[in-house]
Amino acid sequence: MRFSIKGEGQIRRSLETRDRAEAESKAMEVWADAKHRAKLGLRSQAKRFADVAQEFLDHTAQAVARGERNKSQAHNWALKVNRYLVEFFGDRDIDAIGQREITRYLEWRRNYWISGPGQNVEQIAYQRGGRTVRRRVPPQLRRPPSPATQRHEAVAIKALFRQAAEWGYVQPSAIPHINVPRVIAKPRPSFEASEFTRLEAAALARLEEEFLHPSVRRDRLILYCYIKVAAFSGMRPTELKNLNWGDILDYRERRQLPLRDRDIRIRARGKAKSRTFVAMEVVLPVLDMLWSDWVRLHGGDPADKDPVFATTTGARLGSVKTALNGLLAATGLAVDHNGVRRTSYSFRHFYISQQIIAGVDVFLLARNCGTSVEMIDKWYADVKLERMSKELRPEWKRLGGEN
Structure with a gap:
């Protein structure tokens, strides 16, 4: 049969029979169903969930190419949609979900790696640089997804169904309502001032050891500088990775001046947003060390687009995770007092904590760190109490009246 629906053009459909009477009967049913769906604002023919999911991921990839969506979020959505949603809903019509x-x-997703389809999976395959890479399933997957993970996946599900509704594959009322556990705010793994002093001293001592191979000494130099810049700027690890020499405003022009006549403002670029902020002045001599290292390796000054944290070839440094973990383990600082493992993100938490304790206005601090007052209040409430210690210990008037 062949018919037209406004907004969809001409539609052809096989009735899968050679009997004319049966074909005419089926044609009337198809026509009536298509008209009914059109009145509901739906496409004339239901689409498989797997097809809509692929269309959604293609649409998201195009939005990333146009700079309208975060690349990292789109990548994570693709992983979740292909592994979990398509596997569960696959051939079902999306408007029947x-x-x-x-x-x-x-419920199936919560048990996927424990008693579900993933319980016997030993390796995960994924694409990297155009080739398939396999790695063992990490132990942390062998337990129910955290509340934060469930929330992130709920966002992906709603985004997919919302887009399907805009395309007319489902009605807006079909966008699911998902109840997920509340994320409990816990103090972020930071450092006490004495702990950071110990870590900094250890990093410097390891750098100054005698008889080190030049490559080892340089690795330790990069780690020492990374720690200092991270702890006294509050930059996120992604921002540190993306940091170019041109992002340190006026650094090149004022580099030869005495430290007292120099200032430091940095243009930070994360996954999707950028900001310009003020860092502590102690970062300046550390940047001078990194600049001199570049000149030593390459025989000239770095260009504005060259990375601040670079490999010996001048390429952007991917991570300091291995070196940092070794230093944290050697100093007994791998975990905080709550047993939470410290990472490169802990230096940002240290910076924010120290600024709060020093009495920096929380609104200014939030703007400088590219976050909100609400987030600082949520994650650093215990530090704020420490700052308010004097206010929490007022001099009480003599109880029971004067003697």
Whole structure:
């Protein structure tokens, strides 16, 4: 049969029979169903979930190419959609998926790596640089997803169904409502001032050891500088990775001046946003060390687009994770007092904590760090109490009246 629906053009459909009477009967049913769906604002023919999911991921990739969506978020969505959602809903018509099916999916997802399809999977395959790479399933997957993970995946599910509704594959009322556990605010793994002093001293001592191979000494130099810049600027690890010499405003022009006549403002670029902020002046001599290292290796000054944290070839340094973990373990600082493992992000938490304790206005601090007052209040409430210690110990008037 062949018919037209406004907004969809001409549609051809096989009735899968050679009997004319049966074909005419089926044609009337198809026509009536298509008209009914059109009145509901739906496409004339239901689409498989897997097809809509691929269309959604293609649409998201195009948004990334146009600079309208975060690349990292789109990548994570693709992983979640292909591994979990397509595996569960696959060939089902997307407009037949209701709240009950979503609820069943969420339970299936919580048990995926424990008693579900992933329990016997030993390796995960993914694409990197155009080739397939395999790695062992990390131990942390062998437990229910954290509340934060569940929230991130809920965002992806809603985004997919919301886009499907805009395309007319489902009604807006079909966008699922997902209840996920609340993320409990816990203090971020930071450093006490004495702990950071110990870590900094150890990093410097390891750098100054005698008889070190030049490559080892340089690795330790980079780690020492990374720690100092991170701890006294509050930059996120991604921002540090993306940092170019041109992002340190006026540094090149004022580099030869005495430290007292220099200032430091940095243009930080993260995954999707950028900001210009003020760092502590102690960062300046550390940057001078990194500049001199570049000149030593390459025989000339770095260009504005060259990375501040670079390999010996001048390429952008990917991570200091291995070197940092070794230093943290050697100094007994791998975990904080709550047993939470410290990472390169801990230096940002140290910076924010120290600024709060020093009495820096929380609004200015939030603007400088590219976050919100609400987030600082949520994650650093215990530090704020420390800052308010004097206010919490007022001089009480004599109880019971004067003697």
